[in-house]
Amino acid sequence: MRTLRFLLEKEFRQILRNRQLLRTLLIAPLIQLILLxxxxxxxxxxxxxxxxxxxxxxxxxxxxxxxxxxxxxRLTGYTASYKExxxxxxxxxxxxxxxxxxxxxxxxxxxNTKQLYMAVNAIEGTKANLGSAYLSSIIRDYNSDIRxxxxxxxxxxxxxxxxxxxxxxSSTATTSSPSATTSTTSTTPSPSATTSTTSTTPSxxxxxxxxxxPSAAAAPQVSTASSNWYNPYMNFKLYMVPAIxxxxxxxxxAMQSAFNIVQEKESGTIEQINVTPIxxxxxxxxxxxxxxxxxxxxxxLGLLVGWxxxxxxxxxxxxxxxxxxxxxxxxxxGLGLLLATYxxxxxxxxxxxxxxxxxxxxxxxxxxxxxxxxxxxxxxxATFPPSHFIKIMRTVVLKGSxxxxxxxxxxxxAAIGLFLNTWAVLNYRKTT
Amino acid sequence: MKQLLTFIKKEFLHVFxxxxxxxxxxxxxxAQIVLFGFxxxxxxxxxxxAVVDYSRDPVTTRIIxxxxxxxxxxxxxxxxxxxxxxxxFKKGNIKLAVIFPAGFGNDLTHTGKATMQVIADAxxxxxxxxxxxxxxxxxxDYNTELAKNASQPMQILPELxxxxxxxxxxxxxxxxxxxxxxxxLVCTMMTSVAIVKEKELGTMEIxxxxxxxxxxxxxxxxxxNLLISILNLVIILLLSYTFLDLPVKGSLAxxxxxxxxxxxxxxxxxxxxxxxxxxxxxxxMGSLMGMMLPTMLLTGFLFPIENxxxxxxAISNLVPSRWYFIIVKRVMLKGLGxxxxxxxxxxxxxxxxxxxxxxxxxxxxxxx
Numbered sequence: 168m169r170t171l172r173f174l175l176e177k178e179f180r181q182i183l184r185n186r187q188l189l190r191t192l193l194i195a196p197l198i199q200l201i202l203l204x205x206x207x208x209x210x211x212x213x214x215x216x217x218x219x220x221x222x223x224x225x226x227x228x229x230x231x232x233x234x235x236x237x238x239x240x241r242l243t244g245y246t247a248s249y250k251e252x253x254x255x256x257x258x259x260x261x262x263x264x265x266x267x268x269x270x271x272x273x274x275x276x277x278x279n280t281k282q283l284y285m286a287v288n289a290i291e292g293t294k295a296n297l298g299s300a301y302l303s304s305i306i307r308d309y310n311s312d313i314r315x316x317x318x319x320x321x322x323x324x325x326x327x328x329x330x331x332x333x334x335x336x337s338s339t340a341t342t343s344s345p346s347a348t349t350s351t352t353s354t355t356p357s358p359s360a361t362t363s364t365t366s367t368t369p370s371x372x373x374x375x376x377x378x379x380x381p382s383a384a385a386a387p388q389v390s391t392a393s394s395n396w397y398n399p400y401m402n403f404k405l406y407m408v409p410a411i412x413x414x415x416x417x418x419x420x421a422m423q424s425a426f427n428i429v430q431e432k433e434s435g436t437i438e439q440i441n442v443t444p445i446x447x448x449x450x451x452x453x454x455x456x457x458x459x460x461x462x463x464x465x466x467x468l469g470l471l472v473g474w475x476x477x478x479x480x481x482x483x484x485x486x487x488x489x490x491x492x493x494x495x496x497x498x499x500x501g502l503g504l505l506l507a508t509y510x511x512x513x514x515x516x517x518x519x520x521x522x523x524x525x526x527x528x529x530x531x532x533x534x535x536x537x538x539x540x541x542x543x544x545x546x547x548x549a550t551f552p553p554s555h556f557i558k559i560m561r562t563v564v565l566k567g568s569x570x571x572x573x574x575x576x577x578x579x580x581a582a583i584g585l586f587l588n589t590w591a592v593l594n595y596r597k598t599t
Numbered sequence: 600m601k602q603l604l605t606f607i608k609k610e611f612l613h614v615f616x617x618x619x620x621x622x623x624x625x626x627x628x629x630a631q632i633v634l635f636g637f638x639x640x641x642x643x644x645x646x647x648x649a650v651v652d653y654s655r656d657p658v659t660t661r662i663i664x665x666x667x668x669x670x671x672x673x674x675x676x677x678x679x680x681x682x683x684x685x686x687x688f689k690k691g692n693i694k695l696a697v698i699f700p701a702g703f704g705n706d707l708t709h710t711g712k713a714t715m716q717v718i719a720d721a722x723x724x725x726x727x728x729x730x731x732x733x734x735x736x737x738x739x740d741y742n743t744e745l746a747k748n749a750s751q752p753m754q755i756l757p758e759l760x761x762x763x764x765x766x767x768x769x770x771x772x773x774x775x776x777x778x779x780x781x782x783x784l785v786c787t788m789m790t791s792v793a794i795v796k797e798k799e800l801g802t803m804e805i806x807x808x809x810x811x812x813x814x815x816x817x818x819x820x821x822x823x824n825l826l827i828s829i830l831n832l833v834i835i836l837l838l839s840y841t842f843l844d845l846p847v848k849g850s851l852a853x854x855x856x857x858x859x860x861x862x863x864x865x866x867x868x869x870x871x872x873x874x875x876x877x878x879x880x881x882x883x884m885g886s887l888m889g890m891m892l893p894t895m896l897l898t899g900f901l902f903p904i905e906n907x908x909x910x911x912x913a914i915s916n917l918v919p920s921r922w923y924f925i926i927v928k929r930v931m932l933k934g935l936g937x938x939x940x941x942x943x944x945x946x947x948x949x950x951x952x953x954x955x956x957x958x959x960x961x962x963x964x965x966x967x
Contacts, residue, residue: 187877191884199892206896206911213905256762257933259925275755282756289761290772290932292642294903297725299759300732307739310755387711387745389662389738393731395721396688406723411892418887426880510619514792517883518623521788524891525627525780526634534901535639536726538646538694544638558691565722568689 170445174453182457192423196415196465200408200472207407207534214298217244217252217261224272226313233309234265239301249284256288263287263298275313397565404477409560410533412469413495417527417553420462421499422520428454428507429516447595455500462496463489482567490570491559491577498552498584505591527553555580602811606819614823621827624789628781628831629838635777636770636843643729647675648695649687656704662715662741666697671733688720695719695730763932770843775927776900778835779920782858783865786828787890790869791882793820799879813962821866828862848934854927857940860947861923867954868919874961898924922946 183189216234220227234240240263244255252264266284274281285302289295398405431437440450466489473479481488502523510516530544531537531554537545548554555576562568570577615621648666652659667674675693678684687693698716707713717734719727764771794816797803806816832855839845847854869886876882895901897915904915915921922943929935937944 187881188884191881191889195884195889202911203892203896206907206915207902213903253762257935258939259929280756282758284758284760286760286762289764290928291900291903292640292764292772293725295761295764296643296729299761300729303757303759304732304735306755306757307735387707387713388742389658389707389745390712390714391717391735391738392714393717393719393734395719395724395727395731398721398724398727401721401724401727403724414892418891422887423884426883430880512617512620513879513883514796515617515619515623517788517792517887518620518627521784521887521891522623522627522630524887525784526630528891528895529631529635530638536643536723539640539643540638544634547634547638561722562689562691566689566691566720568691572686572689572691 171449171453174445174449175456178453178457182461192419192461193465193468196419197468197472200411200415200469201476203411204404204407204477207403207411214240214263214294214301215243215261216240216302217246217255217264218242219246219249219252219264219266221269222267222271226272226275227267229313230267230306230309233312234302234305237301237305239298253286256286259288261288262294263302265302405479405565406561407533408473408477408479409564410557412466412473413531413553413557413560414528414533415469416462416465416492416496417499418524419465420458420496421503422506422524423461424454424458424500424503425506425510425516425520426513427458428504429510429513432507433512448592451504451592451595455504458500458503459493459496462492466492479564481564483563483569487563487568487570487573488560491556491563491573491580494577494580494584495552495556498580498587501584501587501591502552505587505594508591508594508596527551530554531557533557549579550583552580552583603815603819606811606815607822610819611823611826614827624785624827625831625834627785628777628835631777631781632774632835632838633842635773636839636845639770639773643726643733644670645673646671646694646726646730646733647692648672648697649676649678649684649693650674651678651681651684651696651698653701654699654703654705658704658707658713659699662699662738665737665741666734669733669737671730671737684718691720693720694726695734697734770839770845771932772900774835774839774843774845775924775931776898778832778858778927779861779898779900779924780894781835782828782832782862783868783894783920783923784886784890785831786824786862786865787869787872788883788886789824789827790821790866791872791876791886792879793824794870794873795876795879795882798877814959817870817958817962821870824866824869825859825862828865829859832858832862845931847931849930849936853937854930857923857926857930857944857947860944860951861919861926864919864947864951864954867951867958870958871954871961874958874963894918894920897921900924919947919950 182192218231220231231242235242243261244252246252246255249264249266252261252266255261256264264286266286268282268284271281271283283306285299287295287299395401428437431440470481470488503520506516506519506523510519528534530540530548531551532548537548537554540548558576559568559573562572650663650666652663663674666672672695676687678687678696681696681698684696687696696718698718700713700715703713703715715738717731719731721727794803797806836847836851836854840847868890872882872885876885893914897904897911897918898920899915904912904921907915926940926943929939
């Protein structure tokens with residue numbers, strides 16, 4: 168025990184002495200945590216649209232006005248031919264090309280159906296997905312608008328303007344939920360049981376109503392009342408900040424501990440340790456504890472940054488968060504140690520660390536949903552400790568999950584940690 | 600000249616002797632391209648949902664079977680009461696819940712309308728939006744089905760075409776992104792340790808007292824990394840062609856020229872880091888921590904740059920991989936030529952010249 172105390176004293180002194188390192192370890196991640204969530208904004212609101220209006224009718228103009236009023240689209244091109252619109256897509260000046268064919272209004276009135284053509288740049292899948300979803304739902308709304316107006320005033324083929332109320336509702340509603348419509352059906356959330364759940368949910372979102380086809384009594388209609396729980400304002404930062412914090416902690420603690428051990432190897436000081444009667448597990452514990460403390464400090468500072476800059480207060484208990492963090496650090500420091508045992512120089516340690524960190528960052532669900540990966544990839548991802556910790560962070564911070572809800576990711580992390588640490592200790596030889 | 604060649608040979612020996620690092624340098628791009636190319640996808644399908652049906656009549660049964668039949672949803676469970684929803688959401692098992700109130704079918708047949716509740720787990724706002732929209736589509740289909748007899752007037756039939764990537768695969772977006780990311784980070788990291796390592800080990804003194812010009816030292820240090828990066832590039836292109844079915848649509852020569860240009864830019868960044876750092880550890884942390892996340896986020900392949908606040912957009916202009924990413928997308932995926940990317944090429948040339956000039960100026964020929 169006394170040996171451990173001396174070792175810890177040495178480690179802390181070495182870390183605290185190195186100002187340049189300390190700056191990179193604490194300040195750099197915090198600055199990144201403040202800035203990067205601003206970059207990680209995927210609330211798609213600036214979809215640029217090129218429109219080809221071959222009809223030039225009141226109908227087509229109203230459709231374009233409705234699309235631009237939604238707030239999701241920016242009209243970046245108004246071309247004479249579809250080919251030119253596609254060129255704009257090619258040059259990344261437009262994400263979607265929308266073509267309103269000739270006789271759009273006439274055929275709608277006379278023949279009751281007409282096509283609209285949309286071409287979406289699908290290289291960025293999420294943007295393509297959301298963009299086309301927004302556009303489709305606007306067109307759907309528009310469709311029911313004109314239908315309603317048509318039916319209420321039969322015999323008048325053109326509609327020159329919308330009633331201002333309808334337009335207003337549409338634009339304000341679409342900012343919160345793109346599927347909200349200028350619905351005429353009742354928006355009451357239905358049964359008593361449901362309403363009670365909604366009211367007990369602290370973070371239940373605004374209830375908006377979608378009535379895909381509010382029509383005359385001719386056909387029965389099912390409408391949906393959708394609500395967004397846990398993040399009613401659809402704030403993407405709430406989702407990203409906890410994950411980015413995990414990414415930063417991963418890079419800081421685990422990888423730094425690997426470098427630290429290898430540095431002793433490279434500079435030869437490890438031999439001095441080896442000839443002393445210090446036991447190997449004491450040495451390892453002495454190397455791990457400083458980085459555990461560092462991780463705890465960084466995590467606390469990170470939560471503060473989230474609170475001060477983004478107003479994020481974890482819904483769940485801090486105890487759950489910190490307990491999970493300890494399990495996570497145990498696993499990741501084990502990985503760091505393992506990497507250290509396999510590398511002889513700092514450069515090797517860095518290459519190994521870089522390999523893992525990069526794959527962790529891309530695959531652990533920080534940026535893309537793990538659920539949409541194929542099964543084999545999900546199995547691989549399940550062995551990555553960050554994927555579990557990111558899940559825990561998000562559910563606890565946003566939804567207030569307790570220990571009971573995170574049993575699986577927590578035990579998975581603990582198991583991986585135990586495995587990595589055992590492997591590392593077995594592979595660590597004092598005599599190298 | 601002979602000196603230079605000998606020195607380059609020494610550097611190559613250094614790099615190729617270190618098998619572990621070498622393995623990692625080539626293993627990384629391969630693993631990333633294969634993993635990301637196959638695993639990452641933006642398509643949201645088979646989202647797990649819960650259904651609470653208080654009504655249990657033919658109408659709700661029909662709607663539920665329609666939901667179950669769609670590719671988008673996977674009905675995880677049917678709950679007896681909406682009170683259980685909280686727990687299911689908190690466990691993170693479901694993304695969406697649908698509630699049919701009591702007397703749903705009855706309402707629909709008698710009053711002509713019925714409202715069902717759709718609750719999305721909006722902790723991931725995009726997924727929530729997409730999933731809710733899919734649900735609306737299904738309900739919309741059902742309404743059309745209902746209205747078959749009543750003949751809907753004025754139907755707009757949107758026809759959607761997904762350009763360049765009809766199946767919404769992740770690979771077409773991620774391969775150019777990973778190319779930019781890997782080339783940039785490998786180049787900067789490898790180079791960032793190159794000079795500082797000599798300083799740390801003390802061999803720098805020997806170099807400085809020799810009649811060897813600083814520029815030669817720099818060139819010799821960069822040469823092996825340049826070669827490794829070009830090999831990496833070839834491997835990535837071959838992999839994406841064979842495994843991911845992503846051939847280079849435009850001119851291969853143009854793509855390779857731009858890539859080498861980009862590699863040179865990244866090498867210059869590493870050089871600058873290396874000249875400024877005092878220890879290998881500082882250089883590595885600088886290139887790893889300072890470069891990795893910003894490169895990932897500001898290149899534009901994960902998040903659209905135009906969404907960012909203007910200061911970040913301004914910073915992103917300084918990230919070389921942003922310009923390279925545009926070049927790769929245009930040349931490789933869209934098959935465009937030089938005319939559409941000359942601006943990006945000029946930017947990269949300007950960046951590498953500037954960085955190289957600064958590094959050369961800052962290169963100290965004295966130790967203290």
